[in-house]
Amino acid sequence: MNRSLITSLTNPLIKKARSLRQHKARAETRLFIVEGLHHVGEALEAGWEIESILYSPDVLTSDFGRDLISRVTPAPQPVSAQVMESLADKDNPQGILAVVHQKQTRLDDLDSVRIGAAVVSPQDPGNIGTILRTLDAVGADALFLLDGGVDPYHPTSVRASMGTIFWKPIVQTSFDEFMDWSRRGGYQRIATSAHANKNYHELKPNTPWILVLGSEQKGLSMEQIKACDVSISLPMRGRASSLNLAVAAGILLYQFATV
DSSP states (O other), rough: OOOOOOTTTTTTHHHHHHHTTTTTHHHHHHHEESSSSSHHHHHHHTTOEEEEEOOOTTTTOOOOHHHHHHOOOOOEEEEOOHHHHHHHHSSOOOOOEEEEEEBBBBBGGGGGGOOOEEEEEEOHHHHHHHHHHHHHTTOOOOOEEEEOSOOOHHHHHHTTTTTTTTOOEEEOOHHHHHHHHHHTTTTTEEETTTOSSSSSSGGOOSSEEEEEETTTTBBHHHHHHHHHHEEEOOOOOOOSSOOOOOHHHHHHHHHHHHH
C-alpha cells in the first residue's frame, strides 16, 4: 500500500523520530534512530525489530536504496526532503532513516563468549561505536558497559559502529555483577592502567579473557584494577599522557586476539 508523503515537520511520527536524538526519549520508549543506507540495511539483515522506516524519494536515489525500501514490510513512510533534513544528524543525508527497538541483553543471556571488552562509565558515544567496530574486526564476542555512562544507542555511537551494533551483544550492568559473572565463567580479566608494571607485549592472555578499560577521564580505580587478574600498560614515549580510549582498545584487542 502506498503511503502519502509527509511534508509537515510537526507530524506526530516525525516529532517522535526527532525526539529519539535525546536520551530521555530513548530511555522511555526503548527505541533509537538508525540513519543511512548501510546502517538500516544491517539492522534489517540482522533481524532487529523495526518500528518504522522513513525515506525521502527526492534524496534516496541509489538503486540499492530503492531496492531496499521495495522489499521492506510494512511499507516505508515517504517524507519530503525538508522533513528528512530535519531528522538527519549530518549534512547531505542519504535519505533513509529507521526507528528501531533496542535490545536489552543480560549477562545470563550470553552464550559462548571467548573474547570481550568491558568499559567502566564511558562518556564518549563515538568511542563506544568504534570499540564495537574493532571487536567485530578481531572476532571478539561482546561488549560490557559497566556502572552507567553513555547510552550505546546514542546516534553517534550507532553511526561510529558502522553497523556492528546489530551483530555484537552489548550488556549494561554493574562492575560488581560483571566481576561475579566473569569469575564464575573462568574469564581472565585484563585491566588497563598507565601505572601497571607489565607492558602489554609481555602478556599472552588465557582464553577466555575480557579486556577491562576505564573511562576517558578517570581510567580504572585501584580497587577495580586489583579486582582483575592482571594489569597491563601501553608505553607512552611522547608528551601525551594517555591515548584515546577507542585507540587504546583497538591496539590491545588486536594484540591479544591475534597472539
